[in-house]
Amino acid sequence: MQHERIAENVYFFQSELYAQVTAGVITGPDMAVVIDTLALPEETRQMRRFIERELRVPVRYVINTHYHADHSWGNCFFPEATIIAHTKCHEFLDTRGRASLEREKKDNAALRESDIALPSVTFDEGQMDLQVGKKNLSLFPFPGHSADSIAVLVEEDRILFCGDTFMPLPVLADGDINDTTASLKKLPKLGLENLVPGHGEIVLRGEIDAAVKGNLDYLSKITKAVRGAARRRYPLDVLETVHVEDCGKSRVLIAGMAEQLHQRNMVALFYQLYGKLPEGSATDD
Numbered sequence: 001m002q003h004e005r006i007a008e009n010v011y012f013f014q015s016e017l018y019a020q021v022t023a024g025v026i027t028g029p030d031m032a033v034v035i036d037t038l039a040l041p042e043e044t045r046q047m048r049r050f051i052e053r054e055l056r057v058p059v060r061y062v063i064n065t066h067y068h069a070d071h072s073w074g075n076c077f078f079p080e081a082t083i084i085a086h087t088k089c090h091e092f093l094d095t096r097g098r099a100s101l102e103r104e105k106k107d108n109a110a111l112r113e114s115d116i117a118l119p120s121v122t123f124d125e126g127q128m129d130l131q132v133g134k135k136n137l138s139l140f141p142f143p144g145h146s147a148d149s150i151a152v153l154v155e156e157d158r159i160l161f162c163g164d165t166f167m168p169l170p171v172l173a174d175g176d177i178n179d180t181t182a183s184l185k186k187l188p189k190l191g192l193e194n195l196v197p198g199h200g201e202i203v204l205r206g207e208i209d210a211a212v213k214g215n216l217d218y219l220s221k222i223t224k225a226v227r228g229a230a231r232r233r234y235p236l237d238v239l240e241t242v243h244v245e246d247c248g249k250s251r252v253l254i255a256g257m258a259e260q261l262h263q264r265n266m267v268a269l270f271y272q273l274y275g276k277l278p279e280g281s282a283t284d285d
Helices: 041-055 086-105 176-188 205-230 236-240 258-274
Strands: 002-007 010-014 022-027 032-035 060-065 081-088 119-123 129-130 137-140 149-155 159-161 194-196
Touching: 002 194, 010 041, 022 041, 022 149, 032 129, 041 060, 081 086, 086 119, 129 194, 194 205, 205 236, 205 258, 236 258
Parallel strands: 032 060, 060 081, 081 119, 159 194
Antiparallel strands: 002 010, 010 022, 022 032, 129 137, 137 149, 149 159
């Protein structure tokens, strides 16, 4: 696990074990707030030890930007903390999350000590504020990657932890392209110093506009590709020939998972636009 100090009392953590997933920590004089947990218990525990031994404060709050496993299954390793999330995050963790974790435990011994810890403080619209020492955290809905996605703005430092709605490559499999586009268009207006994605490296102030434009361009290109494929007899065959580089993104992004995620994006978008999965030729499985 990598970590670095972004600003006074604001820290960034990144997994070395799974897809460059990120987490954040904001500290005050007598407590810490964790923004998302890491994918595997080993790294989540390592993050907690750093907070308690190096920063010397207890974790009082854990904020989940959304319910996906790599951002929330570590909640259980902060049993004294209050968990905050979108109302739908509570619902999704309680249903989809529990079922998914039970399946994963059968194949991954590292997850057998994990459990689902549900948010006890939730909101579904507007803004929620949380004071941490001299810093104010503003939590607000930031949908796109999933219906329960939120972002967390450290107002004094203009640092935004935006979960997976912004990543080096947008991911739509559990989300909505229109929500993603609307959320991305808000970012350049926020006057940010740093943008912390749910996966990947921190984006600095001078890079934010170009990063947002790159993601919007990517979404435009896959929309064009999906609409073009829909006019063919076997759309899936066509989509499989459209690679992530063809849409302006590198396949090395997100620890080399970009091509796989890109193919899922096009299938998910086809389903969103046409209400069915793209059909492949008779020789396809």
